[in-house]
Amino acid sequence: MNRAYSILAVKAVDDDQRVIRGVATTPNPDRVGDIVDPLGVKFTNPMPLLHQHDSGRPVGTVKFDRPTKDGIQFEASLPRIDEPGPLKDRVDTAWGEVKAGLVRAVSIGFRTLSDGYEVMKDGGIRYLQTEVMELSLVTIPANADAKISLIKSIDAPLLAATGKQPSDADRPATPGATGSQSPISPSKGARIMSKTFAEQITAFEATRQAKSARMSELMNKAADEGSTLDASQTEEYDGLADEVKSIDAHLVRLSDLEKANRAAAKPVEGVKGTETGSQVRSGVRVEVKGNNLPKGTSFTRYAMALALGKGNLMQSAEIAKGWGDSTPEVEKVLKAAVAAGNTTDPNWAKPLVEYQNMASEFAELLRPMTIVGRIEGLRRVPFNIKIPRQTAGSSASWVGEGKPKPVSALAFDQILLGHTKLAGIVVLTDELVRLSNPAAEGIVRQDLAATIVQTMDRDFVDPGKAAVADVSPASITNGVTPVAASGTDADAVRADVRAVMNKFVVANMSLAGAVWIMTEQEALALAMMQNPLGQAEFNGLAINGGTGGTFFGLPVILSENIPAGATGSRIILAKANEILLADDGEVLLDSSNQASLEMDSAPATPSATTVMVSLWQHNMVGIRAERYVNWAKRRAGAVQFIDNAAYGTV
Template sequence: MNKYLKQLLDALAAKNLELQGHMTKSLDAGQTPDEETEKSIQAVEAEIEQIEKNIARVKKQIAATEAAAKTATPVAGQTAEEATKSAKGDPDPEGKKPKIEIVPLAKGVGFAQYARAKILSQLAAKEGNYKSALDIAKERGFGDEVQDLVTKATLGTTTDAGFAASLVTENRLVAEFVDMLRAATVFDQLTGFRNVPFNSKIPSQLTGGTASWVGEGAPKPLTNPTYGEVEIKEHKLAAITVYTQELMRRSDPAVDILVRDDLIEASKTLIDNTFLDAGAATAVRPAGVLNGVTATANTGTTAAAYEADLLALINSFVAANLSLDGSYFIMSETRAAQISLLRDALGNTYFQGMALRGTRTLMGIPVITSQTVGDKIILVKTSEILLAQDGGVDVSYSDQATLVDGETTHHLWQENKFAVRVEKFITWAKRRPIAAAFLDYTPTGG
């Protein structure tokens, strides 16, 4: 086993060198990776991720083997349990009775199973076979918690012994899904937002008052701070995913994983794209954090240029009398890797804290990465952003609608498809415009 672990570690080192080679090639050319190089980088990253998973598995097996060796059961007759079996007889001497092992569901799968049970119940009803969602959950072997969540709507009396338990189940399974959604988004990797209620107006100070020393008998100066209001509205995101009815009917556990991951992916993409763009607030969406912000000019992608440009971003905060406490750099994974590869004349890492993988800091400021950011580096201060959101999600289903997705139209009833819609109430607003600043490295035409 240890030999296999060494082989995996060697393979991981080789793949990291290969990844570094791809990144260095683009860096030496003075440009970001082209499409072909980016595909190669993503392929190597996928291989690294798989190798790391296998390393974790092997380490777990090694630890289990070592623990078992320390707690090995003595030979028959050496323990009280063995002596009892010897004196009274062992009802299962050959160990033929099946042993029931309860394997916990992967995080978020219980919520996906709940959604599938509701979908399959509706499909059965349309075929004249009326089955409740609870019946479907039992037939599919979904666990007790999922069954409790399916039946929660009927448990609403104070005399029902299962009432409180069902609420706990609902909260846990839904919370699991919400936690996974949060972990997937750039937005929810940031901390320090100012939480506020929906449909509220928050006063904000636009300019500060002034004070001065006053001589004896001299008039006191007037101070004229200016104030404004930030309005927090109520916005709702809705993500729709489409499945074939045949897929929903399959009992393969992989379908539950597929439903869970699709719902998370659709929701996280919308949240991050909206949060990181420059769009204005409307009745249906909040403003992007870059709305009203002019890009800080960049001077290049050398180590010295990055340093000068990042200091320019930081100085924009300092000039507005904003501290850097609770601020974050947000950039793409690709750009973070480029910066981490920069070396000084002695071959040392130019920016300490910027690793190829894992947790990163840049100039002492935490770095969050996502390809959603594109060709920008964003500096954001979360305490200058007001956030309102509820803690749950709402799931709806339909096989009757006609959905338009760009140039693709889904006629659900005609095509035997089913759509699942996830809705979540969430909105935000900048307390002051300077809550964010950014560098734009988007290539210009010509």
């Protein structure tokens, strides 16, 4: 893989988030004379951020902005690693070098795309079409006169140490090779990585082809002009001819050596599998361990340990020891709840971090299941932060000569997303909790997730869900005047969609970033509608794991938790970046088998007639899950919907 170097122009360094924003400027021609055209660079974000081009030891991730003629802006992020060890030391060292100004250059690792280069007059190569694989932080001396070529010479030993030093063979073979360049013998003292005989043969054959092509080019040009070669052309041609003869002789020697090595090769004895193979190679057995448990297993086992312990945290910790091989963090969290903490205990932070990891793991399982989690581009804000909002604008009018100019006022209000809590209780039999096989864990996990998902999805899109002060937010469709479905055929679909989109236009709001939200049943009905020729009316729709493809060019989110209208379903159009979302991303969990519960999805205030069920008496365990989340529309027209849709029915 090729390298291209440039001075690191740091625009901003965010110490809290460990973010570097800067410009990877277009490298000037170095001693070799190579240039990478930034407008021809291809890449896929995010890419790995390396330290000194060591692909085995990444230090972060990087995202490139759109290329410009002046270069490519980038944003690199180095994570915070809390657990002591080699990974933390490596990332902290890379971050410290950047902050201290010791590392002042970046380098892209790239490959040349097909025919994506041209040879310049000075012999250098201009890479016109390239694919960037990674960005590296590399060292540059403090000497202001240092050149990019010096960075290359510093970087070369590091690449050689990892077995990845680039060579001349990595450069594209070009027909512009001239006799003035020495192609075969490297300069004295240069460090060349050992190659196999097959690799050397391939490299020299490519060089020979390039030089032969140049010789033919010289002779054809002379033939077209009806002249002989001049002095300089003759010198170049004769030099190329001598080099071709030398390469031919060298290729014969390489072929003979390759055949001799093949004949002398001996099979490796005693290898019967991966273990014996490792022992024969190095005497060291390599064993790879990994946690392939489903997302949310740690958090689920934490809930089960609490339930099985029946309120005794020490007993719960003992139960968690049975999962020590796969989820040891469960026992550590429970033990942390038993011992008294203090700020001087070096082991205090680690159990807390592991609890955060468990809660975040569960949230990762939960988010893709919700409508909120699948909508990209929601405007995330903190809790209890006032956000100014403009509700009316100023006005202007034409004014005649000597006439007074009008005065107008603007109107503003504030949006405040307070802490609102979404909670649910799942009741399980003690026998189910005691079954510690994967099937039981899956049931517990699904119940915990479904408790929150169903309520959150329904209240997020239900037009009848109004705000309750300090308790719950209004749905994004609350207060919206819907477009009533005008029929059931494809023409009615197009008319109704036009009416909904027109409401966005009237509100002076772009449809960029908008998404459709509908049920799978409605998406299926639309996808199956056909014209008289048997072709799909809306061929962008597809039902696949919560995503429905596209509908009139906009992405579709599917959920069966959308309440239906009086005579049909609802199809919602929402502009994502106009919806504010405050979410702490964690689920608070508690369990008990001693409480008495009102077994109702809509419990009332307890009274003399309320029927309560004793969990202890019925040998059951209650697990309570809570989540703090709130949302609001930034502007009233950001959400519209079609009501009572029954498209595709006869």
